Every structure is written in structure tokens, then in C-alpha cells.
Amino acid sequence: xxxxxxxxxxxxxxxxxxxxxxxxxxxxxxxxxxxxxxxxxxxxxxxxxxxxxxxxxxxxxxxxxxxxxxxxxxxxxxxxxxxxxxxxxxxxxxxxxxxxxxxxxxxxxxxxxxxxxxxxxxxxxxxxxxxxxxxxxxxxxxxxxxxxxxxxxxxxxxxxxxxxxxxxxxxxxxxxx
Numbered sequence: 001x002x003x004x005x006x007x008x009x010x011x012x013x014x015x016x017x018x019x020x021x022x023x024x025x026x027x028x029x030x031x032x033x034x035x036x037x038x039x040x041x042x043x044x045x046x047x048x049x050x051x052x053x054x055x056x057x058x059x060x061x062x063x064x065x066x067x068x069x070x071x072x073x074x075x076x077x078x079x080x081x082x083x084x085x086x087x088x089x090x091x092x093x094x095x096x097x098x099x100x101x102x103x104x105x106x107x108x109x110x111x112x113x114x115x116x117x118x119x120x121x122x123x124x125x126x127x128x129x130x131x132x133x134x135x136x137x138x139x140x141x142x143x144x145x146x147x148x149x150x151x152x153x154x155x156x157x158x159x160x161x162x163x164x165x166x167x168x169x170x171x172x173x174x175x176x177x
Contacts, residue, residue, distance in 0.1 A: 052141045055084035059089050066177070070095075074171040075116055075145070083145075090144045097176045103107055106130045106176055112148050113171035120158065123152050130176065145169045 035056040071093045075086035095108055107127030112120045123133075137144040149167045152158060 001025055002117055018116055039166065057085045057089075059086070063096070067177045071174045072171070073174070074113075075169065077168060077170055086172075090174065091128075091134075091137060091142055093174060094130060094137060094144065095174075097130045098134045099152065101130055108133050108174055108176045110148060111175075112152055112165060113173075114152070115168040115170055116166050118158075120152050120155065122148060127175075127177070144172070150169040 008145065014106075032151065034105075056076055057074065059071065059073045064070060071090075072084050073093075074088050076082040094108070097108065100106070106129070107123070108130050109123040109127040112122055120129075128136075133147075137147045138152070140146040149169055152169075153167055
């Protein structure tokens with residue numbers, strides 16, 4: 001491997017280390033010793049400390065062909081700041097989509113994940129107009145989770161299987177098209 005030299009220099013400024021893997025590690029076939037110390041057997045944490053952690057607030061957006069956007073928001077199971085951030089992010093997403101629908105009607109459909117892992121499609125056939133979904137969320141006190149929980153509770157096939165406390169929403173995938 002050769003390192004490029006800066007412009008105008010005739011020799012490279014740095015040369016790669018030479019030697020075999022066995023010479024670098026001290027033993028043949030084993031990786032070099034870790035400098036991590038006590039936690040050497042564990043993976044190093046990623047920036048932000050969120051690697052492998054489940055159940056916290058997170059959000060992501062996927063841009064699909066044709067201007068379709070898929071927003072995924074996950075919330076912790078218990079009430080707190082993470083759950084409030086998830087509510088605000090979902091409401092912000094609906095507001096942004098409602099503002100951008102001036103040129104034409106945009107619809108939204110939701111895939112809701114409940115506390116027990118059940119996923120429910122809301123608005124699967126034709127979706128909701130984004131402005132209507134936003135208005136219904138506002139009517140619940142700016143809480144889209146409360147409105148979606150009410151929509152899920154109206155499903156006949158879920159009423160027998162779920163109790164009211166199982167309707168806690170831990171994830172929402174909103175597809176705006």
C-alpha cells in the first residue's frame with residue numbers, strides 16, 4: 001500500500017508499517033492485544049451511547065420513489081421525556097406534511113406497534129388526508145398517540161384480544177404519499 005504524497009513532494013510523507021500479522025501481534029494467527037483494558041471483551045460504545053439499546057426514543061425517515069416518505073418513530077413504554085419527544089416528533093411530521101400538501105392532497109397511513117408487539121394498520125385502504133389526521137390529533141390535545149390508540153381500540157378483532165392497558169403505543173410508522 002502506498003500513501004499519496006502532497007503536491008510537489010517527491011517522496012511520500014509516511015510509509016505504512018511493514019511486517020507480517022504475526023510480527024505485529026506477537027503470536028501467529030491471533031489479533032493484536034486490545035488496549036481497551038477491563039472491558040476488552042465487550043464492543044466499544046458508539047457515539048451517543050445508544051448502541052443496542054431498545055425501548056428509547058428514536059426516529060428515522062426513509063425517502064421512497066415517487067415522493068413517498070416513511071417516518072418511523074419509536075417511544076419508550078413508560079411516560080416520560082422520551083415519550084413526549086416521540087409525540088412531538090410525530091405531530092411535527094404531520095404538520096410538515098400538511099403544509100406541503102398545498103399543491104395536491106397527500107394521504108398518510110400508519111402502522112402502529114403496541115406494547116405487546118402487535119402491529120395494526122390504521123388507514124391501510126386509502127389512508128387519511130394528512131390535514132384530517134392532524135386535526136384529529138389536535139382534538140386529542142396535540143397527542144397523536146391518543147388518537148391512534150382510539151382508532152386501534154375501535155377494531156372489533158382486537159377488542160377481545162387486548163385490554164385497555166395493552167393499547168400503549170411504542171412505535172408508529174407513518175407513510176406519507
